[in-house]
Amino acid sequence: xxxxxKIKALKGFKDILPDEVILWKYIExxxxxxxxxxxxxxxxxxxxxxxxxxARSIGEATDIVEKExxxxxxxxxxxxxxxxxxLIRAYIEHGLYVHKPVQxxxxxxxxxxxxxxxxxxxxxxxQMDIEVLGSENPLVDxxxxxxxxxxxxxxxxxxxxxxxxxxxxxxxxxxxxxxLSFIESRLDALCEDCRRRSTTNPLRILDCxxxxxxxxxxxxxxxxxHLCPDCDAHFQAxxxxxxxxxxxxxxxxxxxxxxxxxxxxxxxxxxxxxGAQSAVCAGGRYDGLIEKLGGPGKAxxxxxxxxxxLVLLLQQQEKSAADPDLDLFVIGLGEEGGKLGYGLVHExxxxxxxxxxxxxxRSLKSQMKQANKAGSRYVLIIGDNELAxxxxxxxxxxxxxxxxxxxxSSVLAERVSAS
RNA sequence: GUGAAUGUAGCUCAGUAGGUUAGAGCAUCUGGUUGUGGCCCAGAAGGUCGGGAGUUCGAUCCUCCUCAUUCACCCCA
Numbered sequence: 001x002x003x004x005x006k007i008k009a010l011k012g013f014k015d016i017l018p019d020e021v022i023l024w025k026y027i028e029x030x031x032x033x034x035x036x037x038x039x040x041x042x043x044x045x046x047x048x049x050x051x052x053x054x055a056r057s058i059g060e061a062t063d064i065v066e067k068e069x070x071x072x073x074x075x076x077x078x079x080x081x082x083x084x085x086x087l088i089r090a091y092i093e094h095g096l097y098v099h100k101p102v103q104x105x106x107x108x109x110x111x112x113x114x115x116x117x118x119x120x121x122x123x124x125x126x127q128m129d130i131e132v133l134g135s136e137n138p139l140v141d142x143x144x145x146x147x148x149x150x151x152x153x154x155x156x157x158x159x160x161x162x163x164x165x166x167x168x169x170x171x172x173x174x175x176x177x178x179x180l181s182f183i184e185s186r187l188d189a190l191c192e193d194c195r196r197r198s199t200t201n202p203l204r205i206l207d208c209x210x211x212x213x214x215x216x217x218x219x220x221x222x223x224x225x226h227l228c229p230d231c232d233a234h235f236q237a238x239x240x241x242x243x244x245x246x247x248x249x250x251x252x253x254x255x256x257x258x259x260x261x262x263x264x265x266x267x268x269x270x271x272x273x274x275g276a277q278s279a280v281c282a283g284g285r286y287d288g289l290i291e292k293l294g295g296p297g298k299a300x301x302x303x304x305x306x307x308x309x310l311v312l313l314l315q316q317q318e319k320s321a322a323d324p325d326l327d328l329f330v331i332g333l334g335e336e337g338g339k340l341g342y343g344l345v346h347e348x349x350x351x352x353x354x355x356x357x358x359x360x361x362r363s364l365k366s367q368m369k370q371a372n373k374a375g376s377r378y379v380l381i382i383g384d385n386e387l388a389x390x391x392x393x394x395x396x397x398x399x400x401x402x403x404x405x406x407x408x409s410s411v412l413a414e415r416v417s418a419s
Numbered sequence: 420g421u422g423a424a425u426g427u428a429g430c431u432c433a434g435u436a437g438g439u440u441a442g443a444g445c446a447u448c449u450g451g452u453u454g455u456g457g458c459c460c461a462g463a464a465g466g467u468c469g470g471g472a473g474u475u476c477g478a479u480c481c482u483c484c485u486c487a488u489u490c491a492c493c494c495c496a
Contacts, residue, residue: 204494276492305496306496366449
């Protein structure tokens with residue numbers, strides 16, 4: 001192949017080739033099916049939004065907003081790094097809360113973050129995003145986690161659920177201050193990253209991967225022990241809900257969220273099969289966010305699943321899905337046979353048959369091979385003899401039996417779909 | 420932004436202590452007697468050995484630079 005100019009996909013951007021698309025559709029179909037069972041409605045959102053929307057929701061000081069967004073600076077617009085902000089924007093913009101006090105919505109699509117790619121992490125990646133807007137009932141929290149767990153079960157993916165609560169604007173500041181004073185007393189023992197975190201995001205220190213840091217924060221004050229009565233009651237109710245639904249979980253008081261807007265319930269479904277990326281699904285409650293974005297003072301909760309990560313997990317268990325078989329492969333020999341086949345194929349497609357033919361004028365043998373490779377259940381041969389007799393040869397590829405058949409699209413369609 | 424590893428055919432990979440036409444498997448194409456697939460056999464096609472400079476009589480191999488990919492850190496689904 002002669003290449004004049006070698007153009008490749010951008011770093012961190014990936015083509016999803018036909019074989020893999022089958023797996024993607026399998027996952028998305030399973031997910032849509034479950035979301036519908038839980039009475040969620042699909043919403044489709046733009047990929048480009050005002051930069052300000054993300055800055056205000058995700059947090060000005062987060063890494064995502066500070067250095068990972070794809071922004072057209074001159075136009076003040078940004079490719080979405082996540083979906084929640086857009087979804088809430090649409091919720092407010094269209095006054096969805098007026099029609100139905102509690103909205104249950106999901107959306108599926110690409111997100112963009114300018115990070116260094118690695119396993120399970122791309123610059124354009126895809127998420128399924130599920131949100132319940134307008135309810136602060138803890139039963140909803142548990143129901144959502146139950147739904148995610150159900151999807152993992154149906155996909156036969158094994159993950160574990162980790163749960164935590166981050167408290168609310170009432171109880172988090174005092175806790176944060178307490179944690180900070182605990183950390184300050186042993187700042188010298190912490191790693192360089194953690195010393196930086198102590199000023200940027202102290203909660204992150206609890207999450208550090210380094211052993212010696214972990215030891216230092218082993219008996220740091222726990223968020224869960226410092227929840228206000230309301231948050232504590234909410235958290236208890238979430239756990240009761242999970243138990244009621246038979247959803248296994250474990251508490252992880254070190255689990256922190258990267259986005260500013262989370263409060264109260266946070267959770268992650270994690271796996272050890274994705275290298276450094278353990279989270280397959282993560283989410284939590286964001287009760288003040290809608291109001292912050294100019295909407296009514298309503299609560300919200302949601303989660304996102306990384307589709308690439310699900311695909312990786314399914315590929316690891318050698319899960320493969322195949323395209324459905326072809327009904328018929330038509331072989332038209334010679335100019336006349338080809339012409340007749342060409343029209344026949346089109347007519348049969350109108351009749352909802354999955355049928356194809358070769359247009360390159362190749363040998364019968366070669367076309368038989370193609371038909372076999374394509375997984376066609378039947379082959380129709382139209383050569384000079386068949387043109388003379390007015391009947392084609394229909395061969396069943398599995399049984400090898402072949403018989404004469406009228407060269408009529410509806411007759412063929414019936415013969416081919418009968419078995 | 421930081422660190423490490425890896426770049427040889429469409430894919431997965433051999434290889435040369437520096438030496439003439441760089442290999443295999445899979446995939447592709449054509450055949451194995453007139454018009455019949457899978458298995459088997461034969462043959463063909465496919466590579467500027469990532470790119471550039473240097474050392475050398477000679478570099479895919481050694482040195483330097485560069486680009487790309489991957490994994491990890493940071494951060495995150």
